[in-house]
Amino acid sequence: MAPATSPPAETGSAVLGRRGAAAFVAPALVLIAVFLVFPALWTLYLGVTDYRLTGVAAARPRFVGAENYTGVLGDGEFHHSLWLTLQFVGGSAIAGQTVLGFALAWVLRDRAGPVKRLVEGLVLLAWILPGSVIAFLWIALLDRDAGTLNALLGTPGTAWLLDHPLACVIVFNVWRGTAFSMMLYGAALGNVPPSHLETARLAGATTWQTLRDAVFPRIRGHVLTSLLLVSLWTFNDFTPFLITAGGPDHRSEILAVYVYRTALGDGRLGFGAAISLVMILVNLVIALGYLRALRERRPA
Amino acid sequence: MDHSGRRTIAAAAALALAGTALAGCSGGGSPGDPDRGAKARNYTLTIARNAIEGGKNTGEAEWITETVIPRFVAAQKAKGITAKVVFQGSGVDDEPYKTKLSLDLKSRSGADIMDIDGIWVGEFAQAGYLRPLADVAGPRADAWDGWAQIPKAVQGLATFQGKRYGIPAGTDGRVLYYNKRLFARAGLPANWQPNSWDDLRTAGRALKKVPGVTPIQLDAGTAMGEATSMQGVLPLLAGAGAEIYANGKWTGGGAAFKQVLALYSAIYREGLGDPRLQQEAKGRDKSFAEFAAGKIGILAEGDYFWRDVINPKTGVAKMPSRDQDVGYALIPAIAPGKGIRGQSHVSMSGGAVTVLNPSTKHPQQAFELLAFMNSPEMHKARTAGTPEITSRDDVNREILKGDPLLSFIAGKVLPLTAYRPGIALYPQVSAALQEATAAVVSGKSPDEAAAQYTKKLEGIVGGAGNVATG
Numbered sequence: 044m045a046p047a048t049s050p051p052a053e054t055g056s057a058v059l060g061r062r063g064a065a066a067f068v069a070p071a072l073v074l075i076a077v078f079l080v081f082p083a084l085w086t087l088y089l090g091v092t093d094y095r096l097t098g099v100a101a102a103r104p105r106f107v108g109a110e111n112y113t114g115v116l117g118d119g120e121f122h123h124s125l126w127l128t129l130q131f132v133g134g135s136a137i138a139g140q141t142v143l144g145f146a147l148a149w150v151l152r153d154r155a156g157p158v159k160r161l162v163e164g165l166v167l168l169a170w171i172l173p174g175s176v177i178a179f180l181w182i183a184l185l186d187r188d189a190g191t192l193n194a195l196l197g198t199p200g201t202a203w204l205l206d207h208p209l210a211c212v213i214v215f216n217v218w219r220g221t222a223f224s225m226m227l228y229g230a231a232l233g234n235v236p237p238s239h240l241e242t243a244r245l246a247g248a249t250t251w252q253t254l255r256d257a258v259f260p261r262i263r264g265h266v267l268t269s270l271l272l273v274s275l276w277t278f279n280d281f282t283p284f285l286i287t288a289g290g291p292d293h294r295s296e297i298l299a300v301y302v303y304r305t306a307l308g309d310g311r312l313g314f315g316a317a318i319s320l321v322m323i324l325v326n327l328v329i330a331l332g333y334l335r336a337l338r339e340r341r342p343a
Numbered sequence: 344m345d346h347s348g349r350r351t352i353a354a355a356a357a358l359a360l361a362g363t364a365l366a367g368c369s370g371g372g373s374p375g376d377p378d379r380g381a382k383a384r385n386y387t388l389t390i391a392r393n394a395i396e397g398g399k400n401t402g403e404a405e406w407i408t409e410t411v412i413p414r415f416v417a418a419q420k421a422k423g424i425t426a427k428v429v430f431q432g433s434g435v436d437d438e439p440y441k442t443k444l445s446l447d448l449k450s451r452s453g454a455d456i457m458d459i460d461g462i463w464v465g466e467f468a469q470a471g472y473l474r475p476l477a478d479v480a481g482p483r484a485d486a487w488d489g490w491a492q493i494p495k496a497v498q499g500l501a502t503f504q505g506k507r508y509g510i511p512a513g514t515d516g517r518v519l520y521y522n523k524r525l526f527a528r529a530g531l532p533a534n535w536q537p538n539s540w541d542d543l544r545t546a547g548r549a550l551k552k553v554p555g556v557t558p559i560q561l562d563a564g565t566a567m568g569e570a571t572s573m574q575g576v577l578p579l580l581a582g583a584g585a586e587i588y589a590n591g592k593w594t595g596g597g598a599a600f601k602q603v604l605a606l607y608s609a610i611y612r613e614g615l616g617d618p619r620l621q622q623e624a625k626g627r628d629k630s631f632a633e634f635a636a637g638k639i640g641i642l643a644e645g646d647y648f649w650r651d652v653i654n655p656k657t658g659v660a661k662m663p664s665r666d667q668d669v670g671y672a673l674i675p676a677i678a679p680g681k682g683i684r685g686q687s688h689v690s691m692s693g694g695a696v697t698v699l700n701p702s703t704k705h706p707q708q709a710f711e712l713l714a715f716m717n718s719p720e721m722h723k724a725r726t727a728g729t730p731e732i733t734s735r736d737d738v739n740r741e742i743l744k745g746d747p748l749l750s751f752i753a754g755k756v757l758p759l760t761a762y763r764p765g766i767a768l769y770p771q772v773s774a775a776l777q778e779a780t781a782a783v784v785s786g787k788s789p790d791e792a793a794a795q796y797t798k799k800l801e802g803i804v805g806g807a808g809n810v811a812t813g
Contacts, residue, residue, distance in 0.1 A: 096445050097463070098767025101470030187619065188629075205622050290566050291622030292781055307442045309771055 083323065089316035096310035104313065111317035121318065123293065124301040125325070128278060131213060131297050136277035139217030141270060144224020149254075152232045163225070170222035178285030181215055185286075204287055208295035212283035219282070224269055231265035232258070264337060271333035275326055298322055377481035380705040387427040388709055391444070391454030395434035402650075402657050404432050406725045415715050428712065438568050448472035448700065455703040456713055461500030461511060461696045465765035468503045474701040475506035480710035489717055492735040501696040503765060509698035510717045511734040515645045516756035517578055517690045518671045518748075519543075525640045526670070528553045537675045538687060540582070540606050543641070547615035550640035557617045559610050560630045560642040563780040564621035571621075571780055572773040573691055573763075574643045579603040581689040581761050582676040588764035593772060593804050595812035596779075596793030602677055604779060604789035611784045618784045628659075635660040643674065645693075649748050650729045657729060671748055673755065683761060690760040694734070732757075768804055775799045 059067070090111050094104035115121050147166065151159050169177070184191045187202040204211055235258050243253040259266070281299040283289075289296035289304060296304070302322070306315025380386065390407055394400030412428045419426035431454050433440050441463060447453025449472065459467065467473040476484035484507070490498070493511065500511040523533045529549040537543045543559070550558035562575040577587060585599035594600060610616040620626045620633075631652045633639045642648070653662035653669065662669065674689050676682030682689045697716065703709045715721060722738040730746040732753055733739055743749045763769060775796055782792040801807050 095470075095767070096442070096449075097466035097470045097472070099469045100767075101449070101466075101472070182625075187623070202619050202623075204624070205619055286624075288566065288624040290624055292565070292785055308438060309774060310445075311771075 083320075086316045086319050086323070089313055090320050092313045094313040094316070096307065096312055098310070100313075101310075107313070111314050112321075114314060115317045115321055120293065120296075120301065121321075124296050124298050127209060127295065128297040130209060131216070131280075131283075132274055132277045134213040135216035135220070136273045137270065139213065140220045140224045140273055140277075141266075143217060144221045144269075145228045145266075147221065147225045148228035148232055151229070166222045166225055169218050170220065174282045175285060177219065178282065181211075181286050185211060205291050208287045208291060212286060212295050212297075215283065215286060216277065216280065220273065220277070224273060227265060227269045228262070231262040234265075235261045267333055267337045271330060271337075274329055274333070278326060278329065279322070375479070375701060375706065377479060377706050381707040383705060383708070384423070385425040386705050386708055387429065388456065388703075388705065388712055389429045389431050389454040390456045390712075391431040391433070391447075392458040393433045393435065393437065393440040394458075395432035398434035399659065400434075400651055401659075402729050403725070404430070406721075410724045411712075411716055411721060414721075415712055418715075426708070436568060445470075445472065448702075451702040453700055453702075455700050455705065455709045456697060456716075457700060458512070458695050458697050459509070461694050462763050462765055462769065464501060464508050464696060464698075465503045466767035466770075467698075468508055469767055472701075473508050473698055475508055476510075476699065476710075477507070479699045479701050479703070480706050483707075484710060487714055489714065489735065492719075492737045494734075494736065497694065497734045499762070500694045501698075509696040510713060511694050511696045512717070512722075513731055513733045514692050514694035514757070515647060515732065516692050516752040516760055517574060517643065517645045517674060518752065518756060519641055519643050519674055520634070520648060521546075521641045521670050521672065522634070522637055522639070522668055523670050524637060524664075524668050525550060525553055525556055529640070533670065535670060536672045539675050539678045541678075542675060544606075544609060544615065546641065547610065548613075551615060553640075556638060556640055557620075557633065558615045558640045560620070560634065560639045561607065561610055561616060562621070562627065562630075562643065563607055563611065563616075563618075563777075563784045564626070565774065565777045565781050566622060566624055567627050568777070569770075569773060570627055571777040573693065574645065575607075576603060576776045576780060577691045577761075577763065578643070578674050578689050579606060581683045581686075581691065582674065582681070584676070584681055584683055586683055586761060587772065587776075588766065588769075589811070592809055592811040593768075593800055595800050595810040596795075596797035597812035600779075600796065601789050601793045604783050604792055606677075607780050607783045608789050612786070621781070621784050631660040635662040637668075646731065646749060646752050650731050654729055671751065673759070686759055688759055690756045692757065692760040692762055771803045772800060775803060 089104075091106060091108060092104035093100045093107050093111075095101050147162065151162060182204075183189075185203040187193070187200060187205070190203070192203065193199050193201055239257045239261075240253065243257045248256070279299055280297070281303065283295060283297060284300045284303065287295040289300040293301075298318070302315050302318050305311050305318060390411075392400075392403060392407065394403035394407075396404045396408065398404075407430050412430065415428060416426050433443070437460060441460070444453065444457055444459060445467070448467065449470075464473065468475075487510075489510070497511050497514050498507065500514065501507055501509045519537070521535055526533060526535060526546075529546075529552060531546055531549055535546065537546065547558035550556055562571045564571060567575075580587060580594065580599060580603050583599035583602045585594050585597075587594050611618045611621070620630055623629060630639065630642065631648070634642050635653050635658075644652075649665075649669075649671070652658050652660050653665050655661055655663045655665050676687050676689055679687040681687075697713055699706065699709050699713060717734070719735060719738050722733045722735055723742060726733060726738070726742050730742045730749050732743065732749055739753065743753055763773075778799070779792045779796040782795065783789055787795075797810065797812060800810055804810060
């Protein structure tokens with residue numbers, strides 16, 4: 044018999060009963076089934092057909108077994124695209140947005156007044172503007188003939204988007220997405236007791252030592268959550284398409300763009316579905332890795 | 344511990360799925376009654392076209408909104424019927440426009456009347472997205488009096504397996520445009536007509552000496568999309584004596600294709616063309632702007648370029664001095680008599696087809712509007728500002744007299760022209776052609792690129808048995 048003082052999580056199920064609990068959970072489960080499980084199973088099904096956007100196979104798709112999946116895994120273009128995507132996530136989400144976002148939050152943590160508001164305003168502006176508008180601005184910035192960047196640097200004719208397409212979309216994505224990390228870390232740093240920082244200062248700790256020993260242990264959960272979200276968003280991000288269209292010669296064709304090109308551009312919906320499923324699995328691995336790391340912080 | 348592990352996996356799965364699920368739904372069509380909604384006194388129809396006022400094909404868009412719709416609505420009103428016609432314009436590249444229409448038709452929605460490239464008719468019909476006109480609109484479709492004015496070859500644009508799927512609006516042809524002012528500075532004749540690829544290269548080398556000028560723009564690479572095939576590879580292939588699809592086989596990386604790639608290589612590796620322009624996402628638009636600004640010597644394009652791009656009044660890259668400064672010449676074969684059918688000059692043609700959406704709620708009214716759009720009066724109104732080759736002989740006889748380029752195309756180019764195969768695999772083959780040119784432009788040897796192309800082609804068309812590499 045449960046004593047009256049036991050934690051609420053355990054009394055909850057006893058009070059509601061199994062049926063009551065099921066009734067409460069049912070709406071959420073239905074939503075998950077309709078919007079997540081069904082599309083995933085459908086993707087799995089499409090992946091074993093030669094389904095196409097047009098032509099005979101659009102009306103009567105044939106079962107082709109694992110052909111698409113083996114095709115994807117053995118496809119040089121897929122390997123290339125996966126590698127680009129990992130560079131894109133590593134460069135823009137992890138190294139770029141997270142580090143820059145944290146640095147901004149750290150520098151601005153106990154500042155007030157117009158400077159802070161201005162910096163935050165500018166960073167946020169990059170985040171809230173519509174992607175299509177921003178893409179146009181970036182094309183204008185990086186254009187070979189009349190680009191703003193070339194005018195500023197005095198390097199007319201430098202084709203940034205052609206010579207360094209991946210670097211361009213990485214810088215673009217850092218610029219675009221830093222706001223989220225900055226805000227999250229800004230809030231997280233508020234959780235670090237000022238007395239800890241003060242103690243560290245009095246003990247003569249360097250900034251790095253303060254961060255490592257006083258700050259990070261406190262905000263570890265925030266860091267991992269932010270990394271998880273930002274990595275998954277970036278992994279599936281399509282916005283770079285608006286700037287480089289995956290080109291030139293597929294050199295900035297990250298997976299989201301690759302799926303779009305094969306499924307809708309070439310009309311190979313079955314093959315595109317197979318790529319999507321592989322992407323889901325990669326996402327799963329990323330998510331699992333982070334969630335495991337997140338769990339380790341709990342006392343054993 | 345176990346529980347939290349499972350929860351972790353479930354949470355990870357949910358996050359992952361939220362990111363990537365690619366949803367779809369099944370297609371197919373049900374045979375509708377052609378007379379459904381025929382008696383409606385009050386109806387709405389939508390017209391979709393890759394044209395938009397103030398942008399791409401602005402003339403077409405204005406024709407629909409300012410002439411077709413008001414006059415059609417007025418004619419219906421005179422009969423006591425309230426018709427509302429909405430124009431759904433787009434101003435994008437052909438590939439995304441095609442994707443949009445495919446998705447619309449797949450989900451049995453979308454505009455009642457839509458304009459498609461003639462090359463898409465076959466694959467849309469095979470997918471069940473389009474149905475023969477006579478099935479959608481009933482017997483009146485075949486009884487339409489306009490058919491008598493449209494030549495069989497042009498009707499072929501809208502025909503698949505012997506059935507008409509729509510009404511073709513017109514056709515086109517491809518030529519080499521050149522800037523006479525730059526030609527004069529390079530010491531080339533104002534009245535230029537190359538008779539071999541060597542002539543083309545010679546002119547390119549002369550133009551290269553004029554500072555700040557890109558001698559030749561021959562569309563290449565994947566960013567240019569179908570333009571690379573239509574304005575580049577396919578006419579050149581025809582000039583080397585091969586068609587992309589002949590006698591049930593696709594043309595692989597054999598001698599003719601290697602010759603085509605060798606010309607690309609000669610142009611882009613010798614500095615006769617701008618290789619970067621072929622790679623840029625907006626390279627084709629930029630090439631138009633550069634030609635209009637007098638920075639490109641020779642450019643291969645269809646008559647669309649003359650009508651809608653460098654048109655001094657309505658073009659997207661207006662060239663005020665077009666009529667004085669721009670010349671045009673037939674595209675030469677590799678050497679005289681070496682083109683397809685033993686020709687010395689070649690071209691490729693296509694054309695738009697206006698089709699009915701089989702899911703329309705008002706097939707009779709939609710056909711009435713379709714026929715109205717293709718009446719002689721409407722064709723004349725459409726081409727009044729910028730003449731073009733319509734599908735109707737009776738209209739062409741009147742309107743082409745005034746335009747030298749179009750008379751040239753109708754008289755000299757169309758007899759030499761060829762059409763693309765209306766087969767669903769074609770777009771993928773076309774993409775492989777584009778990739779082969781991209782490889783050459785970025786430095787691969789023609790032999791290497793041709794071998795890669797053959798391999799890719801065999802994968803697309805189901806084995807070496809369907810590929811001719813002679």
